[in-house]
Amino acid sequence: MQDIQLKVFSETGRLKQVVVHRPGPEVDIMVPDMMEQLLFDDILYGDLARREHDVFRQVLERVADEVLDIQDLFVEAMDSEGTKLAFIEDFRRLVDLQDESANLLRDMAPADVAQALITGIPWEDTLGHTHWQKRFDYTVRPIPNLLFMRDPAAVVGHGYNINFMATWAREREPLILSYVFRHHPRLRHLKETDRLFDQLTPLLKGEIRMPQSLEGGDTLVLSERVLAVGCSERTSADAVYQLAESLRQDHHRGEGTFDTLLMVLMPKIRSAMHLDTIFTRTSEDECLIYPPFFTDDSRELLNVVKFDLRHASLHTSTEPNLLRALRGCGMDLRPIRCGGDNYIMQQREQWTDGANAFCLAPGVIVLYGRNRATAEELARAGYQVTLARDLLADPAIDLLDGRKYAVLLESSELSRARGGPRCMTMPLSRD
Numbered sequence: 001m002q003d004i005q006l007k008v009f010s011e012t013g014r015l016k017q018v019v020v021h022r023p024g025p026e027v028d029i030m031v032p033d034m035m036e037q038l039l040f041d042d043i044l045y046g047d048l049a050r051r052e053h054d055v056f057r058q059v060l061e062r063v064a065d066e067v068l069d070i071q072d073l074f075v076e077a078m079d080s081e082g083t084k085l086a087f088i089e090d091f092r093r094l095v096d097l098q099d100e101s102a103n104l105l106r107d108m109a110p111a112d113v114a115q116a117l118i119t120g121i122p123w124e125d126t127l128g129h130t131h132w133q134k135r136f137d138y139t140v141r142p143i144p145n146l147l148f149m150r151d152p153a154a155v156v157g158h159g160y161n162i163n164f165m166a167t168w169a170r171e172r173e174p175l176i177l178s179y180v181f182r183h184h185p186r187l188r189h190l191k192e193t194d195r196l197f198d199q200l201t202p203l204l205k206g207e208i209r210m211p212q213s214l215e216g217g218d219t220l221v222l223s224e225r226v227l228a229v230g231c232s233e234r235t236s237a238d239a240v241y242q243l244a245e246s247l248r249q250d251h252h253r254g255e256g257t258f259d260t261l262l263m264v265l266m267p268k269i270r271s272a273m274h275l276d277t278i279f280t281r282t283s284e285d286e287c288l289i290y291p292p293f294f295t296d297d298s299r300e301l302l303n304v305v306k307f308d309l310r311h312a313s314l315h316t317s318t319e320p321n322l323l324r325a326l327r328g329c330g331m332d333l334r335p336i337r338c339g340g341d342n343y344i345m346q347q348r349e350q351w352t353d354g355a356n357a358f359c360l361a362p363g364v365i366v367l368y369g370r371n372r373a374t375a376e377e378l379a380r381a382g383y384q385v386t387l388a389r390d391l392l393a394d395p396a397i398d399l400l401d402g403r404k405y406a407v408l409l410e411s412s413e414l415s416r417a418r419g420g421p422r423c424m425t426m427p428l429s430r431d
């Protein structure tokens, strides 16, 4: 198989390679007591969630060259015994793994290690537990949020971030991604300097004790020059500074093209946990927004810190509003309102990821179909609103025929896990 060349310089360029994760047994075993700590808002009916995800994947396949599952990539990354054992050692450092569980993992084939890492290991399978260790009945707990592939890593330009998660429930995911980026046969050609942000490696080496969290849902590559990053419930200002400094150094060495990072100062609330829950791109000159956060006279307007990356040190200034700051960078985006002009529908549909569209190509997006008011706004903006099942039943529909499309997904189960179409994808390469 050919090497994968990382290339993400926009949110809208036609998808070439994208990574997802089909929800597996890790969601079927969630009991109500685990729900809140594992960041789900309900327990999912797994079979239906998988059917919804399969449809999502088939829609992606209508445009992308390759749709890959992180679980397969992870297994392939552990193609040597040495890599598998190194992973288990790092995992042990990260989560304070019991000896019995580590031994169990060492004896497993790579595919079983990957499955156990995602689905968890119930405590009955290992010896030596005490009652207080019996958290949720698992010695290795499940990581059902791997479904939201967007968050544990991000491709930025030709480089990538290994993120550090704000929550305990997701701490393991970046370790998996780190092994995939370093050891997968199609990605091992990447250089150390291609890693733009990484708090995990220094943590594992004992070089730092307080890693700063950065999550992919907060990282939006808006053009070859401009990045927007949310400073949110999940991403700290310090992490954004570190990323800005790393990009500045890249720029200084003549390697990076990014000259501006816009840090959006977000409220620390679950409903808007990441920037992509309130702002996503739909085409080259449009974006989908949660209106109260971007409208000039709103009391909820979000301010922006602008980092200029072109100098010998970081230069910052402030901007009142992201859309205005973008205009200053030469990007005049027409906003499409999540929930239309009704404040009640705006709040309801933002909660069900109505502002979290995923762009397959310029003007071709996927959105959860339950967001009816948002779909009406998209139709008014010239999008052909098409149900995913109608698209898949009709091979004659060409999403790349030059018209704008909003493909609506059924999402009664997936949306209970509190993430939308963009959250479920990590593009590796776009046109």
Ligand SMILES: NC(=O)NCCC[C@H](N)C(=O)O
Pocket: 038, 039, 040, 145, 148, 150, 151, 170, 216, 217, 218, 273, 274, 276, 277, 417, 418, 419, 420, 422, 423
């Ligand atoms: N980018 C995103 O907004 N991702 C959604 C993540 C949902 C997941 N249940 C979480 O709370 O982390």
